[in-house]
Amino acid sequence: MTSSAPLLHTSCPLCGPAPAGLIWEDAQLRVILVDDSPFPGYIRVIWRDHATEMTDLSPEERDHLMRAVYRVEALQRRMLQPDKINLASLGNQVPHLHWHLIPRWRSDPCFPDAIWAPARHDPALQAAWQRRAQELRSHTPALCDAITAALGDT
Amino acid sequence: MTSSAPLLHTSCPLCGPAPAGLIWEDAQLRVILVDDSPFPGYIRVIWRDHATEMTDLSPEERDHLMRAVYRVEALQRRMLQPDKINLASLGNQVPHLHWHLIPRWRSDPCFPDAIWAPARHDPALQAAWQRRAQELRSHTPALCDAITAALGDT
Secondary structure: OOOOOOOOOOOOOOOOOOOOOEEEEOOOEEEEEOOOOOOOOOEEEEEOOOOOOHHHOOHHHHHHHHHHHHHHHHHHHHHHOOOEEEEEEOOOOOOOOEEEEEEEOOOOOOOOOOOOOOOOOOHHHHHHHHHHHHHHHOOHHHHHHHHHHHHOOO | OOOOOOOOOOOOOOOOOOOOOEEEEOOOEEEEEOOOOOOOOOEEEEEOOOOOOHHHOOHHHHHHHHHHHHHHHHHHHHHHOOOEEEEEEOOOOOOOOEEEEEEEOOOOOOOOOOOOOOOOOOHHHHHHHHHHHHHHHOOHHHHHHHHHHHHOOO
16 A cells, blocks of 8 residues: 555554654654663554555565564664564554564563563562663664654655 | 575574574574474574664665565465564574564464463463464474575575
């Protein structure tokens, strides 16, 4: 779909008005900062139409979506210097196509597990991570500005 | 890298000889059936060079990798009819670029959470899922054959 009027489902929380944390959007996708996450710099790239799977999109749409994912990943790496990037399109709870782009650090609560696994931290490590996360969060405004500049204006 | 001699790290479990479950390979990637998983039809697509992130690849390499991912996803959907597909490139434990392609069912042990979350099943549901999973696994040889045919010979 290249129309500027996305296909929406009224009961879907990812359809409709832009959610909090919007960094950038075009007619096909939105880029969101997940600001309430314990993982600084966590971004979601959300397809605007109510598609469910990558293979519901045309090849051109897939490429457009993934080019945005790669640009954001490159900026997360450059500006936050994480130990790893995690990419995931799950959608079991909200089956509206969206990508999770999660910078990971060896000292974060779940590393080396996925962020959906139980946290491993003991209280001492948790306190150290909170200080580190606060410092990392001070860079997220610059990350958002860089994403806006890299993806350009619609 | 388009060379037929992949860049390998001797200490990496995803470098070197093909792991168990190999379905298909070319000079750049391998497609593996994760046969010991509780999730029938779970496939990994593994980049052969020891790259870590998608943005370590050239745009052409990313497209080659993702085209294989989409072809496998399409076949998982057609042949297993899951309720959802989960795609993830994590690599926190083995930082060698690989994609998890996981068919999901509403009756599977972790749904609607990620497979890395704790299972939710009580024993009665677990027994029903085991029967369903056994039936689904009977389709994985045909899925593997379809993947081989779709990806073609190198």
